[in-house]
Amino acid sequence: MIDIFTIFKIAVKAIWTNKLRSVLTSLGIIIGVAAVIVMLAVGEGAKKKISDQMSSMGSNLLMIRSGSVTSSGARAGHGAKPTLTLNDAYEIERNANHVSQVAASVNGTGQIVYGNQNWSTQVQGTTPSLFYIRSWNVDNGALFTDDDVRQGASVAILGETVVENLFGVVDPIGKNIRINNMPFKVVGVLKSMGQSAFGTDQDDTVIVPVSTASKRLFGSEFPGTVQNIMVQANSTEELADAEEEITILLRQRHNITGKKEDDFIIRNLTQMMESAMEASQTFSLLLAAIASISLLVGGIGIMNIMLVSVTERTREIGIRMAIGAKSWDIRLQFLVEALVLSLTGGLLGIALGISVAVGIKTFAPDFLPVRITIFPMVISFIFSGLVGICFGFFPAYKASTLNPIDALRFE
Numbered sequence: 001m002i003d004i005f006t007i008f009k010i011a012v013k014a015i016w017t018n019k020l021r022s023v024l025t026s027l028g029i030i031i032g033v034a035a036v037i038v039m040l041a042v043g044e045g046a047k048k049k050i051s052d053q054m055s056s057m058g059s060n061l062l063m064i065r066s067g068s069v070t071s072s073g074a075r076a077g078h079g080a081k082p083t084l085t086l087n088d089a090y091e092i093e094r095n096a097n098h099v100s101q102v103a104a105s106v107n108g109t110g111q112i113v114y115g116n117q118n119w120s121t122q123v124q125g126t127t128p129s130l131f132y133i134r135s136w137n138v139d140n141g142a143l144f145t146d147d148d149v150r151q152g153a154s155v156a157i158l159g160e161t162v163v164e165n166l167f168g169v170v171d172p173i174g175k176n177i178r179i180n181n182m183p184f185k186v187v188g189v190l191k192s193m194g195q196s197a198f199g200t201d202q203d204d205t206v207i208v209p210v211s212t213a214s215k216r217l218f219g220s221e222f223p224g225t226v227q228n229i230m231v232q233a234n235s236t237e238e239l240a241d242a243e244e245e246i247t248i249l250l251r252q253r254h255n256i257t258g259k260k261e262d263d264f265i266i267r268n269l270t271q272m273m274e275s276a277m278e279a280s281q282t283f284s285l286l287l288a289a290i291a292s293i294s295l296l297v298g299g300i301g302i303m304n305i306m307l308v309s310v311t312e313r314t315r316e317i318g319i320r321m322a323i324g325a326k327s328w329d330i331r332l333q334f335l336v337e338a339l340v341l342s343l344t345g346g347l348l349g350i351a352l353g354i355s356v357a358v359g360i361k362t363f364a365p366d367f368l369p370v371r372i373t374i375f376p377m378v379i380s381f382i383f384s385g386l387v388g389i390c391f392g393f394f395p396a397y398k399a400s401t402l403n404p405i406d407a408l409r410f411e
Contacts, residue, residue, distance in 0.1 A: 011337040014309070025305045026345030028298025029387065033349025033380040034356060035291035040376040041357040043284020045369030047277055060236050061133065061269040062243055064229040064250075067262055082225035083263040086210060088253060089127070089229045095249060098242035101232040103130035104210050108218045112206060113178040114166040121162055123179060123206045125213020133232045141173040141188030149209040154216070157188040159203035179206065182216050239268060288376075295383060298345065299391035306338050306395035317402055331400035338392020339385060346384030350377050 015022045066083040089104035096102075103126055110123035130136070131143050144155045156177065163172050172186045193202035208217070210226060233242040243266050250264055251257075310317070317330055354372060361370040 008336060008340070010333060011340050014313075014337055015340060021305060022341060025301050026298070026341055026348065028294055028301045029342050029345030029384050030298075030349040030352060032292060032294030032296075032298050033346050033384055034353035035294055036288050036380050037350060037353025037372075037376050038356050038360075039287035039291045040284055041353075041370045041372050042360075042368055043280060043287060044371040044373055045361075046284070047280040048371050049369040060233040060239055062231040062233065062239065062246065063267045063269055064231065064246065065227070065265050065267070067265045082227065083254065084226050084229055085224045086214070086226055087224065088250060089226065091253060092229065092231060092246055092249060093129075096231075096242060096245050098233055098238040098245060099231055100234050101129045101133050103127050103133055103230045104226040104228075105130065105230065106210060106213050106218055106227050108213070110179045110206060110217060111181075112162060112166060114172075114175065117166045119162055119165045121159075121204050121206055123208065123213065123217060125208050125210040125217065127210055130207075130230065133230055136193075137191050138188040139191040140171070141186070143188055144209055149211050152211040152215060153209055154182065154184045154212060155187045155209065156184040157190060157207040158186055159190050159201075159205040160192045161201055161204040162206055163189055179208070180217055184208065236270065239270065243268065292383070295387055298384075299342070299387040302338050302341055302388060303391040303395060305341075306334060306392055307398070309337070310334065310395050310399045313399075314402065317399055321402075327400040330402075331396045334396035334399050335389065335392050338396070339388040342384045342388025342392075343381070346381045349384070350380060353377075353380075 064084060066081065084104070086104050089102050092099060093102040105124060105126040107122065107124050109120060112119045112121060127149055128143060128146055138157065139160070141157070143157065144153065147153075148155055156179065158166075158172060166172070166177070167175070172189060175186050177184050177186060190203070190205075190207070195201060214224065214226070231242065231246065233239045246266060247262065251262065254263055256262060320330065354377075357370050357372050360368050361372075
């Protein structure tokens with residue numbers, strides 16, 4: 001029996017003899033492995049970006065929104081009619097024992113004007129608690145206070161994008177701007193937050209006191225209402241208790257009794273994050289599964305070329321059998337050749353995949369988030385080896401079952 005080292009040397013020599021054919025044969029494996037690595041890197045990057053985005057929103061959070069209501073026999077969908085008020089937020093803050101921070105918000109679009117410059121952006125009316133919940137800090141100036149909310153002060157905090165487009169290099173602190181033709185004084189500039197996991201610019205925003213926004217900017221037919229209330233529980237363990245006491249409190253305030261449906265919805269943002277992560281994981285695995293089809297195509301290519309090789313080397317096989325080589329030796333020889341082809345393709349595919357992923361991370365980090373991990377590389381390399389063994393077995397078996405006499409006569 002020939003030793004494995006000799007078999008490996010013969011395999012490398014046979015592959016090297018037909019360099020171009022070997023490269024073209026491995027191309028399917030190279031592309032397949034590279035595609036799997038890039039797809040999983042993009043999937044991992046998206047998952048990390050979602051996780052970072054959710055973490056930036058704060059921890060132990062509950063989001064309360066208006067639910068469906070029935071008026072004069074007509075049922076309106078969720079949020080069609082606002083049912084939450086600023087006083088609801090204050091009552092939760094005062095009476096809910098499992099809650100540490102409460103922030104009420106209203107949102108809309110505003111035309112911001114400074115001098116002869118103007119910019120259309122999102123305007124958010126909220127309470128100071130939101131800055132603590134979201135861990136937002138100012139890069140310049142100061143945050144507005146609870147007194148500003150109570151007084152309905154015309155003060156505004158700008159995001160970096162708004163500052164760049166309206167003020168350029170001018171310091172905006174203390175300057176007067178107009179939002180939807182209403183005068184406001186700039187008191188602060190938020191630290192840059194970059195893009196969200198969904199590709200939106202978090203710095204393209206203006207934040208004002210919720211009372212000012214409700215009364216002066218987004219005049220509503222339902223005075224005193226807010227679009228949502230964000231609540232931070234004392235801890236993750238107290239989320240369920242916080243949700244229960246908020247539900248009881250709001251039902252009492254909204255005069256909902258018995259089995260009547262709540263006119264509000266409470267969402268656990270931790271559960272939402274877990275769902276988003278699961279969706280991202282499923283999507284990345286789907287992409288990897290699609291990419292792995294290239295590996296199967298590459299395996300078919302290896303089987304095809306090995307069958308051609310068996311035909312071309314029929315006399316060689318006959319000679320080796322005539323001088324004492326066993327069927328197992330011949331079978332192992334062709335299996336090793338197929339394995340070397342597929343593993344070489346796997347290594348080149350890993351190198352190509354890393355190069356593409358690094359290129360995306362370097363030149364388009366905001367377009368496609370990328371996170372390179374070792375796991376896809378190991379799995380891809382092992383899978384490429386299994387492809388070589390599986391698709392190389394039939395040609396190897398065919399070679400080992402040749403009749404030595406017929407093989408020696410083959411022209």
